[in-house]
Amino acid sequence: GNSVTQMEGPVTLSEEAFLTINCTYTATGYPSLFWYVQYPGEGLQLLLKATKADDKGSNKGFEATYRKETTSFHLEKGSVQVSDSAVYFCALRGSGGYNKLIFGAGTRLAVHP
Amino acid sequence: GAVVSQHPSRVICKSGTSVKIECRSLDFQATTMFWYRQFPKQSLMLMATSNEGSKATYEQGVEKDKFLINHASLTLSTLTVTSAHPEDSSFYICSATGEGTDTQYFGPGTRLTVL
Numbered sequence: 063g064n065s066v067t068q069m070e071g072p073v074t075l076s077e078e079a080f081l082t083i084n085c086t087y088t089a090t091g092y093p094s095l096f097w098y099v100q101y102p103g104e105g106l107q108l109l110l111k112a113t114k115a116d117d118k119g120s121n122k123g124f125e126a127t128y129r130k131e132t133t134s135f136h137l138e139k140g141s142v143q144v145s146d147s148a149v150y151f152c153a154l155r156g157s158g159g160y161n162k163l164i165f166g167a168g169t170r171l172a173v174h175p
Numbered sequence: 176g177a178v179v180s181q182h183p184s185r186v187i188c189k190s191g192t193s194v195k196i197e198c199r200s201l202d203f204q205a206t207t208m209f210w211y212r213q214f215p216k217q218s219l220m221l222m223a224t225s226n227e228g229s230k231a232t233y234e235q236g237v238e239k240d241k242f243l244i245n246h247a248s249l250t251l252s253t254l255t256v257t258s259a260h261p262e263d264s265s266f267y268i269c270s271a272t273g274e275g276t277d278t279q280y281f282g283p284g285t286r287l288t289v290l
Contacts, residue, residue: 094277105179105268105283106219151218155277163209163279165218 064089068166075173077141083169085126085152093154095119095128095135096163100149109137109150113135120159142173177203179271188259194279196254196285199267200246205271209279209288210242213266225252259289 069084087093094113098106110119115130124139137154152166178201188194198208207226211219223239225231225246233239241263243255252271256263266286268278 098276098281103283105181106270106281108278108280111278162224167218168216170216 064093064154064156064164066152066154066164066166068150068169070167071149071170073169073171075171077144077173077175078141079173080147081137081142081171083150083152083171085135085137085166087132087133087135087152087154089154089156092155093156095126096153096155097124097126097135097137098151098153098165100151100168102148106151140173144173144175147173149172153157177271177273177278177280179205179269179280181269181285183285184283185286185288187288187290190260191258193255193257194259194287196256196267196269197253198254198271198282200250200271200273200280203271203273203280205252206207206249206274207272208246208252209270210244210252210254211268211270213242213268213284217235219268222254256287259287261289263287264289 066090067086096111097109099109100106110121112119112128118127126135126137149168149170151168153163180199182197188263213219222237223231223233228251231244246252266284268284270281
């Protein structure tokens with residue numbers, strides 16, 4: 063079945079450091095891929111998405127490229143801020159059926175001044 | 176943007192009682208709503224999917240008689256945890272999609288504590 067694996071956290075960085083959160087997936091067909099962010103005490107927000115191979119999703123300085131050859135969708139940001147501290151979830155939606163999302167376990171990011 | 180609200184944001188109840196959680200789409204018509212459960216420091220697990228006016232589709236292992244879902248209108252879905260027990264304590268999150276979009280918009284979640 064479909065699954066998502068993302069790197070375990072927590073990830074602790076200093077402000078302005080480079081961020082990478084790894085995400086790999088297993089799926090049949092051509093899934094859509096997503097990154098969601100959950101700030102403390104809030105619900106999930108869609109951060110970015112990519113719907114086909116080689117697509118790059120980007121938002122708020124974050125980027126992720128849909129790599130079919132490596133079945134990956136790693137999240138990157140060149141310079142993190144304290145306000146980026148949150149839990150980040152990688153997710154996929156299969157190419158068939160309805161809008162069911164499969165989530166990774168989440169990676170907690172803590173950015174210190 | 177699309178906004179989804181949940182009520183209450185947190186609830187504490189005694190074991191054996193039932194608790195109802197509401198999920199509302201505030202500025203769009205939600206043709207499909209999803210209910211998730213999130214354990215501490217873990218991912219979201221889909222419990223069920225509901226389409227307006229239809230019975231919910233439950234994921235494997237989720238007791239439909241314990242977690243009653245009603246999607247009576249295009250802006251409201253409810254999850255009722257019946258005869259709650261301490262092991263039902265969790266963070267319950269809903270999401271919704273509208274006509275013509277496949278993006279899920281998430282509510283802020285409801286923290287349930289069963290004593």
